[in-house]
Each structure stands twice: as structure tokens, then as C-alpha cells.
Amino acid sequence: MIALERRPNSSRLWLYATPVLAVFLTVLSGAVLFSLLGFNAIEALTAYFISPLRDSYGLGELTIKATPLAIIAIGLAIGFRANVWNIGAEGQLTLGAITGGGLALLFYGAEGPWLPPLMLIGGMVGGAAWAAIPAFLRTRFNANEILVSLMLTYVAGLLLSYLVTGPWKDPMGFGFPRTRMFGDEALLPTLFAGSRMHIGFPIALVTVAAAWFLIARSFIGFQIKVVGLTPPAAGYAGFSNAWIIWATLLTSGALAGLAGAIEVAGPIGQLTPSISPGYGFTAIIVAFLGRLHPLGILFAALLMALSYIGGESAQIELGLPLAVTGVFQGMLLFFLLASDVLVHYRIKLRPAREGV
Amino acid sequence: MNSDTPSTVPQDTPPRLRLREITKRFPGCLANDAVSLDLAPGEIHALLGENGAGKSTLVKILYGVQGADSGTIEWEGQKVDIPSPSAARALGIGMVFQHFSLFETLSVADNVALAMQRGTGRDPALLAEIEKLSADYGLALDPTRSVHELSVGERQRVEIVRCLMQNPSLIVMDEPTSVLTPSEVEKLFTVLRRLRDEGRTILYISHKLQEIRDLCDRATILRGGKVVASCDPRQETPNSLAALMIGRAFDGPKAGKPVQVGEGVPLLSVQGLSMEADSPFGTSLKNISFTVRAGEVFGIAGVAGNGQNTLLAALSGERTAPRDDWVKFEGHSIGRVGARGRRDMGISFVPEERLGHGSVPDLPLEDNALLSGWGRWGLIRHGLISRGKSRKKTEDVIEAFNVVSTGTGAAARSLSGGNLQKFIIGREIMQDPKLLIAAQPTWGVDAGSAAAIQSALIDLARAGAGVVVVSQDLDELFTIADRVAVIFDGTLSESRPTHATSAEDVGLLMGGLFEATP
Numbered sequence: 001m002i003a004l005e006r007r008p009n010s011s012r013l014w015l016y017a018t019p020v021l022a023v024f025l026t027v028l029s030g031a032v033l034f035s036l037l038g039f040n041a042i043e044a045l046t047a048y049f050i051s052p053l054r055d056s057y058g059l060g061e062l063t064i065k066a067t068p069l070a071i072i073a074i075g076l077a078i079g080f081r082a083n084v085w086n087i088g089a090e091g092q093l094t095l096g097a098i099t100g101g102g103l104a105l106l107f108y109g110a111e112g113p114w115l116p117p118l119m120l121i122g123g124m125v126g127g128a129a130w131a132a133i134p135a136f137l138r139t140r141f142n143a144n145e146i147l148v149s150l151m152l153t154y155v156a157g158l159l160l161s162y163l164v165t166g167p168w169k170d171p172m173g174f175g176f177p178r179t180r181m182f183g184d185e186a187l188l189p190t191l192f193a194g195s196r197m198h199i200g201f202p203i204a205l206v207t208v209a210a211a212w213f214l215i216a217r218s219f220i221g222f223q224i225k226v227v228g229l230t231p232p233a234a235g236y237a238g239f240s241n242a243w244i245i246w247a248t249l250l251t252s253g254a255l256a257g258l259a260g261a262i263e264v265a266g267p268i269g270q271l272t273p274s275i276s277p278g279y280g281f282t283a284i285i286v287a288f289l290g291r292l293h294p295l296g297i298l299f300a301a302l303l304m305a306l307s308y309i310g311g312e313s314a315q316i317e318l319g320l321p322l323a324v325t326g327v328f329q330g331m332l333l334f335f336l337l338a339s340d341v342l343v344h345y346r347i348k349l350r351p352a353r354e355g356v
Numbered sequence: 357m358n359s360d361t362p363s364t365v366p367q368d369t370p371p372r373l374r375l376r377e378i379t380k381r382f383p384g385c386l387a388n389d390a391v392s393l394d395l396a397p398g399e400i401h402a403l404l405g406e407n408g409a410g411k412s413t414l415v416k417i418l419y420g421v422q423g424a425d426s427g428t429i430e431w432e433g434q435k436v437d438i439p440s441p442s443a444a445r446a447l448g449i450g451m452v453f454q455h456f457s458l459f460e461t462l463s464v465a466d467n468v469a470l471a472m473q474r475g476t477g478r479d480p481a482l483l484a485e486i487e488k489l490s491a492d493y494g495l496a497l498d499p500t501r502s503v504h505e506l507s508v509g510e511r512q513r514v515e516i517v518r519c520l521m522q523n524p525s526l527i528v529m530d531e532p533t534s535v536l537t538p539s540e541v542e543k544l545f546t547v548l549r550r551l552r553d554e555g556r557t558i559l560y561i562s563h564k565l566q567e568i569r570d571l572c573d574r575a576t577i578l579r580g581g582k583v584v585a586s587c588d589p590r591q592e593t594p595n596s597l598a599a600l601m602i603g604r605a606f607d608g609p610k611a612g613k614p615v616q617v618g619e620g621v622p623l624l625s626v627q628g629l630s631m632e633a634d635s636p637f638g639t640s641l642k643n644i645s646f647t648v649r650a651g652e653v654f655g656i657a658g659v660a661g662n663g664q665n666t667l668l669a670a671l672s673g674e675r676t677a678p679r680d681d682w683v684k685f686e687g688h689s690i691g692r693v694g695a696r697g698r699r700d701m702g703i704s705f706v707p708e709e710r711l712g713h714g715s716v717p718d719l720p721l722e723d724n725a726l727l728s729g730w731g732r733w734g735l736i737r738h739g740l741i742s743r744g745k746s747r748k749k750t751e752d753v754i755e756a757f758n759v760v761s762t763g764t765g766a767a768a769r770s771l772s773g774g775n776l777q778k779f780i781i782g783r784e785i786m787q788d789p790k791l792l793i794a795a796q797p798t799w800g801v802d803a804g805s806a807a808a809i810q811s812a813l814i815d816l817a818r819a820g821a822g823v824v825v826v827s828q829d830l831d832e833l834f835t836i837a838d839r840v841a842v843i844f845d846g847t848l849s850e851s852r853p854t855h856a857t858s859a860e861d862v863g864l865l866m867g868g869l870f871e872a873t874p
Contacts, residue, residue: 010767217740217741217743218740218741219730219736219740219741225719225723226716229718229719230712230717232712232713233712233713233716233727235674235695236672236674236705236707236713236727236728237695238673238694238696238698
């Protein structure tokens, strides 16, 4: 008889081993799936998971996609740990792109090396300001931050559309809804020749390290954890719930805004109506895939980025449908959630009970 | 084994329930070690033992919550397998759990309906039945209320009523009287004796040794997972029972303490405190006044749900009072000071709910030490946690209060109730509070731990601090309190020195009789 037995303490080993197990099972199921579809499994998996990583260009593309995912997911994870559900990172990202990109337009023709840092800060302020709205409504009127932040995403999108089709439209742009290209010195420097990898990726790494430190060592991180796990105990300890809501929403908003500014100052280089392929929403999956742990989020962001790029590469090389990307992401999440049981339970094989 | 009658049955009839060599092992401990137990029809059988002795595990096995690793169960002479609680209920076993097994978001009637597998709690016939049964047994209940709105005492009533609704032939009761007034206990005992005389069997788990002597016909004593003795409790004294239970001579909390009434500096003074309850079914406070002096233990008695929760929140600062001067500490108005500010002033607090209010279940003990101790122990430097220091403080608490755990890294929920309570009390006392407010400090705690906790509270008061104990356990209040007042329907009676009053008088006040003669 196979039995599940609750562990007295949750297993640290399995907490970190289950994502690896989930990836392994996903690849295995992927191989079966490809075989059933009549493809050579090895070839298909190679096209999906290995080909994109063969050259430095591919690696650069991976980091470009992983950067906003990681930065946003870090911010969201800090909030999720405190049961503060910011679902509107996409809107905060958009606002960060608007404020960051707006600075590039404001100083157009008068750029200097000081401009990119200023744009990044501007982006953070924009994102934080957008997140301040749900924070205020939640703490003042107990309005649900999930709904407020989500709805503000569409407001931000319309604001961006208005700007790029109206006041900020490129005068030389043949009427296309977009701003002019930013000046060269308003763009983030790339790191290597032959790759589009830019300074955003190191920024993401620093964010990961800072978040780890905040969560593991700081008193604020502890308060966030207690508020999230057991609100009555937080009240007992005298931790202010309102303060935690403000801190986590502003932090996640600022990080989403930072990601927005990095996108427009990095790979895009101008403002257009669609600056993000839904990074703000995908980052929610990344946060949970990474177990709300900064290092896990970094790996999850890279993996998610790979699933995007791998889907494209498999389509080009083997003519596999692009929907395979969604299948892989779905399987990954499925296996991760399923193997979660091992964190709190252990599997025990034991003989059937006597006397049955 | 179907038709064979076991040859070793002592009575003419087979025992209602026979456990044979039940063994259950958990990671790191042997919870039940070859436990055998016979329960006859028409007896009230006590199961005694300290926390961790294996009582709860044994009871869970016979109720089908957990399976035994080995051993057999016979019901009315037939070998049976009890794979689930519904199988147990089908046999006729009813259970009143110590840790409530109620769905908090559902109503009382829904909970009963679920357990009985009949429709929903909106069935008028079911509602009527619940009301009739609770009226018969004097267990006041509104079946339409949500369980999460109920106090601990009311939840226990739900458990008892739910169990009785199923008309079981074996009823397992895990500390059913800990939240009842003396007169309610008497009523319950009348009910239990009636059930016994109807031929039902009651397995009665309690730490109140006097109760067991009053009520039970036989007693089986567990220690360290083994049956160590079987006796007739009526032939024993509370002390001899306790000695069997803990395996050595029992020293209860120190008696004969000096009575200090009206001496000492006024420490906490509550004047005319009125406060709305924070939920529609809570009890609002009406014009509550009392003073606690340094060096005394001030007891607040009362049946659960009479405003204790609102009062405790107002005292701990988790809810602030409408007016600052309604609560004063050392002469300063603190009514509008929050929990953090009050803790900094030296007011410590032990909540009623030890898991989920006084501690974070999933965090290790050292994080739970940080929870309330961070300020007074100086565990935070430049916004960072001093891990080494908090671990040291945790070790100190574990050592000083004999907390049985796997160390500072053990999750709070992995501790037994008594040990977690000792940890929480220890954590608060070792912060050198000027005033300690403790709610139900020994509720559901084994006799050994309860005595240690009560002694610690008395010692704290004798060292010059003020102690407020809110409890429904009159024995406890009369053991440790210097003065006692009674809370009823949001009002507080005048306090009386415990040496000048009796449990019977206080019991009457708990029934609300003081309103007529304020």
C-alpha cells in the first residue's frame, strides 16, 4: 500500500528539488508527445531546448526576455508572500515605460550618460505611482487590490495609446502610432558584440540578490512573511497591515515600472502601443514557478523565456505548431503543482494493515 | 474470526470495544506501543495521560482518522477495520475532538448536516432537532450562526451536540468540560450519566482528575505510548492519579501563597471601557472597569462568548479603544496605543489561540520567538534580524520552560499543545514584562505542563509584575488568582478576593446573576 504521510516539518530538500523534477517530467512527456505526433523526439527536443542556446545571439535573446519577467516576478513575489495580490503589473510596467520613455523624449537632443539611469528611476516612480492607487484604495476603503490593479492595467494601456497616437506621436512617423526613436544616449548599453544582451540583465541579477537579502535577513521580510502566513499573529506582534500593503504594492509597482523602462530603453527604443507581450501577467506564473524565492524566480524566468524562444525555433526548424509553447508551459505548471505534495508529505510503502 | 467469541473476555457479554496491541509509529516517536484497552457497555471509562502520552493518537485510530501500524480492533466481539471516521460513525462511535474539527466558514447546522450526511443546514427539521437537543442538554446554540464567529466554548458545544445528534453507542470525549461553568459541568455530567445508564459507553479524556473521580467508573493511564496502569478512579486520590500519569510524585502549583489584595501600586486601570465587537456575533463591552496592581494575579472568569475576545483585543492593543483614557498603564493613557507600543511599555500578552495567533504554525520556534520578542530582546539591528541572538533567546526559553521539541528549528505546529503553550508563556515571561495578560493559559494542556505554567504565572506576580488571567476554568482561577471578577454579556462584575468567595458564588455570577445586584 502506498501511503502519504505528513512530514512534521516541510522538506527543504524537496522544496527545491520539485521544480527540477517538474522540468524533468515535462521534458520526458514532451518526448512522448513529439513521438506520438510522428516527430523524432530527440530532434524536436533539441530544436526546442538546445538550438536557441547554441550561439551568443540566442543567449542574449534569452536574457532579454528573462529580464523583465524576473524583475517583475520578484516584486510580485514579495507582495504574494504578504497575501497582497498585485495582478496589475502589466499596467505598472506600461506606466514605467511611459514615464521612462517620456524622459527620453523630454531630453531628446540633449542626452547624456546620465539619461538612462534617470529614465530607469523615472520608470520606477511611474510604476510605483500606479501601484499606489490600489494601495490607497485598499488601505483606506478596503477595496480589493486584485480588481483595482487589474482594471488599472487597461487604463494604463489606453493612456499609452492616447500618448503615442496624440501628443507624443513621431512627427516624421508617417502617421504610425509610435513616438520617435530615442536618441542613442537614451538607450541602455549592450554588453557584448554580436548579442542584444544589455545592462538590464545585470540589473535583474542585482534585483534578485537584493530581494533574497530582504526576504531572508531583514525585519521587513519577516513582517511580510508573518502577515502572509498568519494575519492574526501579525496583529498580535503589532505589525501594521496597512504599512505592509503600502510597502509591497509600491515595491512591486516600482519593479514593474523598472521593467517597463528597461524594455523601452533597451530592445524597443521608442514607445509603441504594445510594448509588452504580457510580461506583467506571465510574471505571475514565473513567481509561483520560482516558489516566490528570488533564486527560483531567476531560473523560472530563464525557463519561461526559453519556452518562448524554443517554441519559435521549433516552429522554424521542424514546422512544429507554435501552440507547443503553451503545452510546455502548461505541463510545467502541472507537474510542479503535482509534485508539490512531496514538500509536505512523504511517500511511504508499507504492507497492508493486518486483519483486513 | 467471524463467529468466534474471544475466550478472554472477562464479562459475560463481549466488550463494546476491544483494542489489542495497537501500535502506531510517527517519524521520531512511538505514539502507541502495543496498547490494549477494553470498553464495556454502560461504563464511563477515563483515558488519562500527559500530552504526548499517546491519547490523541489512540483516539484517532479508533475513530478512523489514522490507521494503526499493527494491532486489531474488535467491536461488539467482531474484528473490524475502521478506515475512516464515517466508518466509525456507522459502527456507532461518536467523537468530540479536542482540536475542533469544524468547518469554520459553514454554519453550525451545516456542520451537523455534513457529519450526518444529510442535506444542508437549511433543512428546518434538522434545525429544529439541533435546537431541541441543545435545549435538552443545556448547550445553548444558535444553529444558523457561522462557526468562525463562535468562541472556543461555543465551538465545543457544537462538537458535543453534533456528536449526540448521531445517537452513538460509544462516545469519545476529549476534555469536554474545559470551557464549561461548574453548573454546566454538572449538567453535562448528568447527561453523561444518563447516556451511560442507557447502556452507552463513554471514553472520557480529561486532565481534571477530580472530575474523573466524580464521573468515571474505570481509568486507563497512558504514559509514553504505553498503558502503565488501570484502576478504579473512585479508589484513588487526585494526587495518586497524577503520580501514575507523570510517573513521579506530583507537585502541583504552589499553594499557600501570600494573598495580596489592595496592596501594590495600581498598574493597569481600565475605567468605563465600552467597545463595539468587531463582528456581528461578537459581544460588545459595556462600561468595564477594573484595576490590576503590581504583584497580584487578577482573574477574569466567564463562559466563552461573553466579551472576552473584545476585552482581550482592547487590552493587547490589537484593537484600540475609542478613548485614550479608558485604559491606563502606570498612570499613562494607552487606550489608543497599538499592540507594538504596549509591548514596548512592558505589557506582554498570551492569546487564547496558541497556534495561529500566539504563534505562526509554519515558522520555526526561533522565528516565533522573534514574533513578540524582537523589541524587548533587541533582536533587530539596522533593520536586519540578529539570527544568532534570536536563536540563543529561543534556546533559553526552551531550556527554562522544558519545552519538548526538536530544537529551535522545529515548526510551531510540530509541538504538542502543552509544549507550544509553555514556549509561548516562556517567551512572554522571559521578556520581563511589567504586566502579563494571559487568555486560557492552560486550556487543553496536560496536568504537568499546566502546573508549570501556573507556577510560572504566580512567580511572575510575586516578582512584582501584574498578571491578568482570563479563564473559564474556575479551578485554575482559584488556584492562582488573588482576586477574581466575572465577565458576562460584556459587563464585568466587581472583583472579589478569591479567599473570600467560592467557586459556587463565581459560578452563579458566570450565569449572569450579578446584573440584578450590581
